Amino acid sequence: MKYIVIIGDGMADYPLPELGGKTPLAAASKPSMDELADRGIMGMVKTVPDRMPPGSDTANLSVLGYDPQKYYSGRSPFEAVSMGIALTEADITFRCNFVTLAKADAYASRVMLDHSAGEITSEEAHELLLAVQNSLGTEELVFYPGVSYRHLLVWKNGPDDWDLTPPHDILERAIGPYLPAGPHAARIRDMMEESTSLLADHPINRRRREQGLNPANAIWIWGEGRKPALLPFREKYGLRGGVISAVDLIKGIGICAGLEVIPVDGVTGNLDTNFEGKSQAALTALAQGMDFVYLHVEAPDECGHRQERENKIKAIEYIDRRVLQPIRDGLEKTGTPYRLLILPDHATPLSVRTHTADPVPFLLYDSTGQKQRSGLAFTETDAAATGLFVAEGHRLMDIFLQQGGLNGGTIII
Numbered sequence: 001m002k003y004i005v006i007i008g009d010g011m012a013d014y015p016l017p018e019l020g021g022k023t024p025l026a027a028a029s030k031p032s033m034d035e036l037a038d039r040g041i042m043g044m045v046k047t048v049p050d051r052m053p054p055g056s057d058t059a060n061l062s063v064l065g066y067d068p069q070k071y072y073s074g075r076s077p078f079e080a081v082s083m084g085i086a087l088t089e090a091d092i093t094f095r096c097n098f099v100t101l102a103k104a105d106a107y108a109s110r111v112m113l114d115h116s117a118g119e120i121t122s123e124e125a126h127e128l129l130l131a132v133q134n135s136l137g138t139e140e141l142v143f144y145p146g147v148s149y150r151h152l153l154v155w156k157n158g159p160d161d162w163d164l165t166p167p168h169d170i171l172e173r174a175i176g177p178y179l180p181a182g183p184h185a186a187r188i189r190d191m192m193e194e195s196t197s198l199l200a201d202h203p204i205n206r207r208r209r210e211q212g213l214n215p216a217n218a219i220w221i222w223g224e225g226r227k228p229a230l231l232p233f234r235e236k237y238g239l240r241g242g243v244i245s246a247v248d249l250i251k252g253i254g255i256c257a258g259l260e261v262i263p264v265d266g267v268t269g270n271l272d273t274n275f276e277g278k279s280q281a282a283l284t285a286l287a288q289g290m291d292f293v294y295l296h297v298e299a300p301d302e303c304g305h306r307q308e309r310e311n312k313i314k315a316i317e318y319i320d321r322r323v324l325q326p327i328r329d330g331l332e333k334t335g336t337p338y339r340l341l342i343l344p345d346h347a348t349p350l351s352v353r354t355h356t357a358d359p360v361p362f363l364l365y366d367s368t369g370q371k372q373r374s375g376l377a378f379t380e381t382d383a384a385a386t387g388l389f390v391a392e393g394h395r396l397m398d399i400f401l402q403q404g405g406l407n408g409g410t411i412i413i
């Protein structure tokens, strides 16, 4: 049996009047997902425990079978692991975003326009980050380049006790009330403010403005954490597994769980990513002996943050046609028995432009199962209508991998 998890990041949403009361998932043309929903098992799952920050970090830990209440130690340490940065237990890491702030007289009254500096390219960002490191980096505080707008700051032997805010949670708001707080915040806050004068007139930003693109005119520090310690996936489930994703966070969670990173060229974390390359890489890895593949697609989440309704629907349709269908065709051709788990990690509703902790729909399909057709489609409404609810998201993986449990449509919870 082969096991494939397909994550449409942030794919879930609320009904929209512009879509006749449908959600993007319901409005999308997705014949493959809907066929599996008709023949598989659906329900709702709470991937983000109460009182924990809704986001890809807590949610994907859950989906992979790790209780975030036990294993979560911040977002950025997972990214650090994926970037190959050696961390000690005494180090503290931070996510460092390039963002776009609106002009204003006082720094604190500048408005957060864009948490991604217009999805700046990695090449441009690396040059800017070098300038930041050269001017603001120290023996203790070191900046590391990542992908697009996502970078890292490590404070060697750094302190705990931070109150930091994700930039995508304060879009269109003045930054003053959300600047770093906590006993050690002044140093980080000063760096953030100093970055604005450093970046304002940088040639890269001058060129971006000329091209009508959002400049990366400030850094924003958040997502603090310490080195995570996860029980290896293979020890937990006895399966050899791999992870496919464009974003460091997901690759980092996979690495910390002992999964192999399956590289794919041309993945961007956006609508222009290499969808076919991902499905082909999954099939190749499975054919070469891997038991389990965790395939993550970031695009719907970015469309949710950018409030691009049509693009969010398109991202879902691409996942269906260019990822799921080729994987099914490939496995059906070889006659390999397989199980599929398809779900969003969390919702990124267009109306709120950020992550929520709402339960999300999941779809389980077992190619060896003989279940009666339900006539349902893969939507939030139909999944909720089944009445199946997994309250602790980290238990869904146990259900997905349980021996014999999916036949006949019943699930042992």
Ligand SMILES: [Zn+2]
Residues within 6 Å of the ligand: 009, 010, 055, 056, 057, 059, 301, 345, 346
């Ligand atoms: Zn996510």
